Amino acid sequence: MSLSASIFLILSWVFIIGLMIFCFRRVFSKKEMD
Amino acid sequence: MGIIMAVAGSAIGLGNFLRFPGQVAQNGGGAFMIPYFIALLLLGIPLMWVEWSLGRYGGGFERGTAPGIFHSLTEKAKFIKYFGILGIFGPIVIFVYYIYIESWTLAYTWFALTGKYAQIPDAAGMGGVLDGLLGQTPGSSLSTVYVFFLITFLLNVVVIYFGIRGGIERLCNIALPILFVFGVALMVRVLTLSPSANPSWTVAKGLDYLWKPDFGALLHAKVWVAAAGQIFFTLSVGIGVILTYASYLKKGDDIVLSGLTSVSTNELAEVVLGGSIVIPAAFVFLGPDVLQTMKEGHQFGTFSLGFVTMPLVLNQIPWSAIFGFFWFFLLFLAGITSSVSLSQPAIAFMEDDFLISRRKAVTIFGIVTFVCVQPVIFLYGHGLLGELDFWGGNLFLILFGTIEIILFAWVFGMDRAWVEIHHGADMRVPAFYRYVLKYVTPVFLLCIMGFWIYQEGWDTLIMKDLKPADRPYILVTRVVLLLFFAVLAVLVAMASKRYKDRSASQEERT
Numbered sequence: 001m002s003l004s005a006s007i008f009l010i011l012s013w014v015f016i017i018g019l020m021i022f023c024f025r026r027v028f029s030k031k032e033m034d
Numbered sequence: 035m036g037i038i039m040a041v042a043g044s045a046i047g048l049g050n051f052l053r054f055p056g057q058v059a060q061n062g063g064g065a066f067m068i069p070y071f072i073a074l075l076l077l078g079i080p081l082m083w084v085e086w087s088l089g090r091y092g093g094g095f096e097r098g099t100a101p102g103i104f105h106s107l108t109e110k111a112k113f114i115k116y117f118g119i120l121g122i123f124g125p126i127v128i129f130v131y132y133i134y135i136e137s138w139t140l141a142y143t144w145f146a147l148t149g150k151y152a153q154i155p156d157a158a159g160m161g162g163v164l165d166g167l168l169g170q171t172p173g174s175s176l177s178t179v180y181v182f183f184l185i186t187f188l189l190n191v192v193v194i195y196f197g198i199r200g201g202i203e204r205l206c207n208i209a210l211p212i213l214f215v216f217g218v219a220l221m222v223r224v225l226t227l228s229p230s231a232n233p234s235w236t237v238a239k240g241l242d243y244l245w246k247p248d249f250g251a252l253l254h255a256k257v258w259v260a261a262a263g264q265i266f267f268t269l270s271v272g273i274g275v276i277l278t279y280a281s282y283l284k285k286g287d288d289i290v291l292s293g294l295t296s297v298s299t300n301e302l303a304e305v306v307l308g309g310s311i312v313i314p315a316a317f318v319f320l321g322p323d324v325l326q327t328m329k330e331g332h333q334f335g336t337f338s339l340g341f342v343t344m345p346l347v348l349n350q351i352p353w354s355a356i357f358g359f360f361w362f363f364l365l366f367l368a369g370i371t372s373s374v375s376l377s378q379p380a381i382a383f384m385e386d387d388f389l390i391s392r393r394k395a396v397t398i399f400g401i402v403t404f405v406c407v408q409p410v411i412f413l414y415g416h417g418l419l420g421e422l423d424f425w426g427g428n429l430f431l432i433l434f435g436t437i438e439i440i441l442f443a444w445v446f447g448m449d450r451a452w453v454e455i456h457h458g459a460d461m462r463v464p465a466f467y468r469y470v471l472k473y474v475t476p477v478f479l480l481c482i483m484g485f486w487i488y489q490e491g492w493d494t495l496i497m498k499d500l501k502p503a504d505r506p507y508i509l510v511t512r513v514v515l516l517l518f519f520a521v522l523a524v525l526v527a528m529a530s531k532r533y534k535d536r537s538a539s540q541e542e543r544t
Binding site for chain 1: 461
């Protein structure tokens with residue numbers, strides 16, 4: 001696997017998984033407050 | 035949480051695990067992924083917020099479909115309700131072919147249990163199973179797929195009729211987590227596959243094919259249209275479905291967080307799971323040449339690739355029959371949650387604007403779509419499914435998304451729009467998205483449309499790339515689509531009488 005492909009893959013996955021963790025943490029903390 | 039799961043259930047479906055890999059293969063792998071992510075950031079996420087806001091705003095006027103919602107945006111230009119026709123027309127077009135593909139997943143659920151594909155070692159044989167199911171091989175009949183289609187169709191009608199909110203949400207709450215667990219298990223199996231047909235066809239090269247950036251492809255409007263179309267299709271934006279769902283929301287619901295959460299859930303299913311299963315597996319079993327011929331449009335339709343490669347992957351794991359059964363059945367459930375949501379704008383249009391009872395609305399929707407699916411099934415070999423997917427799953431979505439963003443940011447006004455998005459939201463949308471919504475997204479969409487018309491429009495119109503034998507069928511399909519659109523325009527004109535009545539009664543109340 002080439003370096004550019006590896007970087008693109010890792011950046012994409014980190015972005016998506018990070019966004020998901022960020023959103024669900026907020027959703028669940030909001031649910032607890034409610 | 036329930037509405038997030040319902041929208042995620044609508045978004046996560048066949049688009050993630052079947053359409054996305056097919057689009058990637060047809061548009062050159064890494065060449066597709068850069069426009070895809072740009073479209074996600076500049077089109078998908080902003081339009082998700084726009085649709086949630088528009089839907090909730092229209093819901094305040096007791097309007098649940100695009101024509102009524104657009105009508106409520108301004109008193110000055112009443113013709114804008116006609117732009118909303120696409121918000122009913124588009125989902126019906128998608129429903130018509132989507133439900134047929136959904137029935138393939140049910141057929142493959144059965145095939146997994148009965149061992150129909152268990153002994154087949156290569157892609158050619160697996161392609162034969164799919165072609166045989168679809169009546170494309172000499173001597174094959176459509177009886178099997180038709181039975182599964184009838185079961186699928188009836189099940190959809192039952193869910194639409196009985197279990198709209200509680201049913202869909204409950205289904206999503208169970209099916210989505212299990213789908214994710216199976217997706218992860220299959221991803222691990224695919225990433226540990228050894229080359230079988232050819233020693234140089236490795237998983238690493240498959241991932242390289244998907245992720246190696248190709249900046250040269252950025253000059254082709256077709257790739258941008260495909261990437262934007264996939265973003266719209268996969269997030270269910272530009273369709274009209276989210277407008278209807280969001281019309282049930284309360285003013286204080288947090289749409290900023292809900293929209294972003296459903297986007298991230300969908301992208302995890304699509305890019306992380308969908309992208310790591312079918313494409314690397316297709317590379318290992320089929321090799322780069324087949325993916326190249328897909329790019330040139332000679333082999334496998336957009337949705338077919340998953341039906342050829344997934345059984346090959348499933349054959350490589352222990353208890354493949356059980357895994358295969360669960361995988362295709364869960365795809366089927368994910369498909370149902372999406373197809374049921376596609377019916378909602380048309381059903382809501384009949385219920386809200388013509389005061390037709392739910393039972394009658396579902397019956398009318400069922401009869402119309404049942405008739406429309408028949409040519410897709412019986413004339414599959416002439417490319418009707420691909421044609422409907424191109425218009426319904428690509429261009430109409432982009433066109434409708436363009437209309438929505440212009441109406442929201444320019445006609446409704448950016449100041450009001452910004453306030454509307456943030457009603458009930460704990461989280462602020464980053465300030466630069468104000469400029470993205472007002473300038474970047476509309477200009478981006480208009481450029482994609484403009485360049486596509488310039489580069490491909492005429493060739494598409496004259497059916498240049500189609501086989502001569504298929505052209506009459508495609509031409510008739512286009513004429514029928516136009517007539518159907520015209521009928522909806524007449525219905526919207528009739529419905530607008532009720533918009534006036536409701537506006538008047540609302541004024542009286544205030």
